[in-house]
Each structure stands twice: as C-alpha cells, then as structure tokens.
Amino acid sequence: MNTTEIKTVVEGMLQPYLDEHGFELVDIEYVKEGGSWFLRVFADKEGGIDIDECGKISEYLSEQLDQNDPISEAYFLEVSSPGAERPLKKADDVRAAVGEYVFFTTYEPIDKTKEFEGWLRSFDGEEVVIEVGRKKHAIPYAKVASARLAIQF
Template sequence: MSTKVTTIVEEMARPYLDAHGFELVDIEYVKEGGNWFLRLFVDKEGGIDIDECGRISEYLSAKLDESDPIAGAYFLEVSSPGAERPLKKPDDVRKAVGKHVFVTTYEPVNGLKEFEGTLESFDGDTVVVRVGGRSHAIPYAKVASARLAIVF
C-alpha cells in the first residue's frame, strides 16, 4: 500500500515541483505509533526554505483533497532532506562524488558493512569510498543505504 501511495503522490507533486525548480528527494508513507505520516523531502539548488515548504504543502494538500487517494487520516509533512541528505538514486550518488558519505551494505564488503568517508567515484556499478587511507570498491547492487554525512 505504501508504494502505491508514494507513486500517486509523486505523480501529483511532480508537475508543481518541476515547474518551480524543486527536486523531489524522497517520499515516505509510514505508520509511527498510531498515526500515518506522508512525508516529502524536497530540495533545490541553494537549499529550500520553510516558506517554500509551506507553499508545496498547500499545493499538495489541495490536490490530495480533490482526489482523496489515501484512505484514513494522515499527517502531511514537507521538508528539506537536511544536511545528511539520503542518496536514493544513482544520480544522487554521482552528484555526491567528492563529498563525505555514509554507506551501508546488505552484506560485508572487504569485511565491513558500514563505510564512512569520501566518495571518490561512482560509475553506475561501483561506489568507491575512501575510509582513512584505504579505498573500498562497493558494488552498487550491495548498497543498502547511502547518505551525505556531516564531518565533525
């Protein structure tokens, strides 16, 4: 059900987001406690501010009210993906080359399942992350999750 909801919501939101120069980073439709949450993570070049999130939320709320594709009550949230932005699509990973990332894998690669370091390269099949003085070539098919990471 959650995949169907996120697909419908993406189709509704995409025209507005594209027309206004926003990038849809991710959509979640999840149950937390007794409540359902529909969350859109949106960004743009130079970052997104709270007023822009509010305008996107108002637009999408009106569209959702028109067609009512979601049964039951839910909370709609529109926000920035934040400093630790998820890298969901191959293009997200390409754009992150040279940045500090945190990558987890489904199974060990070089004896590890977590890699935090500089994303050296991505050719579509292999993610190369430099951790300390060592580069790790990780098959993209084995990546469970990837996100930008804050360096302290």
C-alpha cells in the same frame, strides 16, 4: 492501496508542480509511527529550500490530496528539506555526491563490514569507491542498501 502505490500516486500529483517551480523531489515516505500515519515529502533546490517554499509545496499537495483522496486512513502531511544528511536515493544523487563525505550501508559485508563512512571518491554507475581513513573500498552499487551525505566530525 499499499505504501509503494501511495508514494507513486503522490509523486505523480506533485512532480509537475516541483518541475514548474524548480524543485527536486528527494524522497517520499509513508510510515506509521506510534499509531499515526505520516506522509513525508522531502524536496530541495539549488542553493537550498526554505520554510516558505516548503509551505507552498505543502499547500499545493494538500489541495491535490483533498481532490483525489488516494489515502484512506488519517495521516499527517509533512514537507521539509532533506537536511544536511541528505539521502542519496538515485544513481544521479550518488554521482552528484562524488567528492563529498558520505555514509553507506550494504546488504551484505564487503571487506568484512556493512557500514562505510568516508569520502566518496568515484561512481561509474556500477561501483562506488569510498575512502575510509587511508583505505579505499570498492562497493558494487547493486549491494548498496542505503546512502546519504554525512557530517564529518
């Protein structure tokens, strides 16, 4: 199974539990780092998620993975909060972040840059507008490579 298929299978196992307990699935990563595989699940909920809740999600998912065994190699399972710099993976995440300080990258330069850090002023489903300093940049959503909340210094 490739990494995309593994992520899809894990999401299918986990989503009913998350829905039942009021959690949101933010992201799933299945990556190899330094010779070891890691299955990372990032979950959240309104008001934030705590370590005990991450532990309960981890226990549930671990049981499901043991029963169904979709991953052939050895791996480490990690369940955590997405943190202060939460990734904005879906259009709904971007929509919810309007008014927040963000960091976006694009696949190709827009206004001669591929990185935008500033205030997310709007998102209409087709285009995001990020205010960097006093300049507003209109970015086609299809050209966004990555997006996350950012900490303003």
